[in-house]
Amino acid sequence: MRSFLKRISFVLLLCLTLLSACHKKKHLVKVESTRIEINDSTPGNVDIENFIQPYRENVKKNLDSVLAYSPETYAKGDGKLNTAIGNLMADIVLEQANPIFISRTKDTIDMVLLNFGGIRAPIPKGNISARTAYQVMPFENSLVVVEMKGVLIKELITYLQESQKPHPIAGIKLTVDANFDLIKALINDAEIKDDATYYVATNDYLFNGGDAMYFFKRSEKSYPLQYKIRNAMIDYFKKVDTIMPTIDDRFIQIN
């Protein structure tokens, strides 16, 4: 069985470098290192398996009923400045959070910003269950709507220009040139006005300065929705039959 383990081994022979004079001191004479891959060539320990089993059954029961269908596999590495999975996440937030926000404040969410790092797994082709939502969004983060002036939105845009990552966005449209200088920025298809008020949905992690998104904290006001992003995803998956996310022109670079 051992021979099946993919092993990359090496030996480091180190100089005798311990200069301490304590007579009890042992001397390091050799170091060997191995990286052991854990794979299906090793049988699982039966006691451990049996211990996990009831936990696994309970989780399974809760997670594995089919909610929707994914025609493709969507991963966060699939696009340069916007991705199908990121667009889906941001669009879900906009669609699911807006009715709650409107009912509480009479205002409408203008845009969404989440973080690229927050997409923790791809959505695989095939059936979508609550488990899919747990894999993509394992964190307990809840949605927060942040009231921001246009000037602060410009800082948010600068952040996106500088990070050059496909952070999930919705409601905002950005076009940059080869140097990531801004060509066009639109919210609801209109130019951003410095003193206008915009409502930005994000999660509590980012609102509190996560991923260095410090602009959120300097906002006018915030409205915690007490609605977890994962639950927003699950609610959305229950509504739709087949998801159809695409890469589009919400954040693009032109030469």
Place this chain on the structure above:
Amino acid sequence: MKRRTFVKQTAAASLVTLGGVGLSSFSVSQAKKITILHTNDVHSHIDPFGPDHGRNANKGGVARRATIIENIRKENPNTILLDAGDIFQGTPYFNFYGGELEFKLMSMLKYDVATIGNHDFDNGIEGLHAQLPNAQFKFVSANYDFTNTVMDTWVKPYEILIKDGIKIGVFGLGIQLEGLVTKELYKETKYLNPIEIAQDMSNILKTEEQCDLVICLSHLGYDYKSQPDKMSDLHLARNTEDIDLIIGGHTHTFLDKPTVVKNKKDKDVLVNQVGCYGLYLGRIDFYFDHQIDKTYQGNTQIV
């Protein structure tokens, strides 16, 4: 210092004298072997990845890790098992049970010591504290000051393990929490400068506690190429002394072998990390000898 040199010479001399009588086979057979096994960023990955997972298909799984660890312990009882943090968060097991199963399984696998990663605060510092009764292993963190939190007194800066007469000091270092973890989660936990703390720790462990091996369990991250000034394991290794091995985490860096870095005193420090999700188990064997006049060349060879 002079006294120490004298003691050393005396010790060497007595060994040589004894050597004449019949210690010719001393070198290999008498070497003591300490096996260090380590994981990091397992992120609640208890079950193996399924066959459809692409890159990680059929890899990982705690039950298989248990089998491998058990076999290694049979081969060498002088084995210690360490984890460099981010035990929590990543599968529904965490969302449903809050880390209970992770800690119980690590206890069954007989982990010795772990440090705390940023995601271990994901259910708040109270959430971490609440799971401590399920952990039959120790937590170390030298640069998180938990004084004004529920974790106060539950985490020591370091632990000392003794295996076959070899004294092993293990201290922990955590990453800066501000900007990474919501303040409401980590509460009054204070982050202290890792370099200064590591210097203190390694000095205590090497000089005062006379440890034969000093290990730093770090969740600082291996290296940040785009932010060269950001604190990392490579930084730590270069700017400290008396650390023999840094077992790292956070950056999910897959190293197939430890990186050898020269420390402040131009001595070798090993830095290792085995990616994430329990896909790999790291193993490093340290051989110790009593002989003083051995002269090994610092070279690397593949076995």
